[in-house]
Amino acid sequence: MKQTLQLKLSQHLALTPQLQQSIRLLQLSTLELNQEIDNFLQDNPLLEREDEPVPEAAVYSASGDALQAPAETLDGTPPEPNFGDSSPADWLGEGGGSASRDDRNDDEPSYAEIQAAVTSLRDHLGTQLAMMPLSERDRCLVRLLIEALDDDGYLAQDLDELVELLPAELEVDIDDLQIALKHLQNFDPPGIGARNASECLALQLANLPSSKTCDLALKIVRNHLDQLAARDYVRLRKAVACSEDELREAQALIRSLNPRPGAQYSPSETRYVIPDVVVRKVRGQWAASLNAEAMPRLRINRLYADILQGQRGSGLASQLQEAKWLIKNVQQRFETIQRVSQAIVDRQRQFFEHGDVAMRPLTLREIADQLGLHESTISRVTTQKYMASPRGVYELKYFFGSHVATEAGGAASSTAIRALIKQLVSAEDGKKPLSDAQLAEILGQQGIMVARRTVAKYREALNIPPVNLRKSI
Secondary structure, eight states, X not given: OOOOOOOOOOOOOOOOHHHHHHHHHHXXXXXXXXXXXXXXXXXXXXXXXXXXXXXXXXXXXXXXXXXXXXSSOTTOOOOOOOOOTTSHHHHHSOOOOOOOGGGSOTTSOOHHHHHHTSOOHHHHHHHHHHTSOOOHHHHHHHHHHHHHBOTTSOBOSOHHHHHHHSOGGXXXXXXHHHHHHHHHTTSSSTTTTOSSHHHHXXXXXXXXXXXXXXXXXXXXXXXXXXXXXXXXXXXXXXXXTOOHHHHHHHHHHHHTSOSOTTGGGSOOOOOOOOOSEEEEEETTEEEEEEOGGGSOOEEEOHHHHHHHHTOTTOTHHHHHHHHHHHHHHHHHHHHHHHHHHHHHHHHTHHHHHHOGGGOOOBOHHHHHHHHTOOHHXXXXXXXXXXXXXXXXXXXXGGGOBOEEEBTTSOEEEHHHHHHHHHHHHHTSBTTBOOOHHHHHHHHHHTTBOOOHHHHHXXXXXXXXXXXXXHOOO
C-alpha cells in the first residue's frame, strides 16, 4: 500500500446560512414569522419596522439601495412618490402601519381589559352566595363546592372525595355537603352544581311551571335519557306510556334546555387567523393578491448604515448583511406564497364559483411541476398559510386531497364527495334517513364509484351521526 493524491470533481448542494433562513421562514405561519422578526429586531440594531419613526431616515432595499429618501434631499429635489400598495417593494418602503397606543385615546379600554372584565362563573355564584342568609359554616361549604365546579358548571368530584380532602378537625360529613349542594343547586343559572347531564336537565325542568309535558320530560331525563339519546322512540313510548305527539312535545322541551349551564360564563379565547392571501374576482377572473395586513414592513436604519459606509471591518457589518438577508428572504417568502396561491386558484376556479361540490382533485406535485418548484417547497408554503375568499377563509392545504375514480374514467375530489354526502343527508326524510349503503348507491348513480365503508369514513369526518341516530319521531 502506498499513499497517492487523487483529484475528484463532484457536485453537492451546500445550504448557506441565507438559504437555511429562507427555508425556515417559508415554513413559518404568520404569527411565527412575526415572532421570528421580533427576535431579529431585538438582536440587530440595523433592522427596524417601518412604522417606527426615525428622523431623516431613508429606507433601504435588500441590496442596500435607498428606496425612500428623506422628506427633502440635499439638493432640494423632492423625492419621487411611492405608488402601488401591493408591490413587494412597498413592504420595505413607506406605508400605513397600525395605529400605536399613543395614537389611541387613553380613556378607551383595550380589548384585553374588556375581556378581563367579563364576569366569571365563580364571581356570579359568589355574588348570590353573599346574599344568602346562611351560617358562616354553610357559606364556607357552598364556597368549597363552587370552587370544585368545572367550566360547564358540573360538580365533577364525588362528595365522598371532597369530604376526605377536608381536615378531620372540621368535622364535616357527607350530609353537610349534601345540604350545601342543595343550596348551590338553587342558584342561577338553573342546572348549576349537577353531577351529570340527567341531574342538570332535571334541575332546569324543576324550575319550570308544572305541566303534563314538563312532567313527562322530567320522567324521561331522570330515567330514560339514554333511550332518548339513542332515538329508540318505540321503547321510550312504551316505557313512559305516552303517545307519539306527547313524546314529540317532551323532546322539544328537553332540547330547549341548556346541558352546559356554566359555559356562558367561561372565558373562551378566540383565535383569529390573518390570511396571507386574498382572493377576489376581477373582471371575471379569480385573482390571488397578498394581504398587506399580514406582511411585515422592514427597513435598514439609515443612521447606522451611513456610519458603516465609512468604517470597514466594523462589527456591525455582519449585522447589516444579516438585515439585508432577512428583508430579501421575507420578500421572497411572500412572492412564493402568492405564486402558489394563484396556481391553486387557477386550478380550483370552479370551487370559488360553486363551492365544495365543485372541488377538483389536486396534488402538491401538480403545483410543483407547474411552478418549477420542489414538492417539499409547496408543502411548506401550504402549511399554516391561509386564503380569504368570498366563500370563507381556508388553509391552502384545504385545496389538496385524495380522489375517487368516476364511472367516466376521471376522478372526483374527496372534498366534493363529502359535500355531496352532506347535501344528501340534509335533504333526507327524517323518518327514513339514508344508510351508508344507500348513500353509496346514490353517489354511484351520479357516476362516483365509492364503497360503503368510504362513505362511512367521510360521514364520520363530517360529524354526521349514523342512520339510527338521525331518525326522528
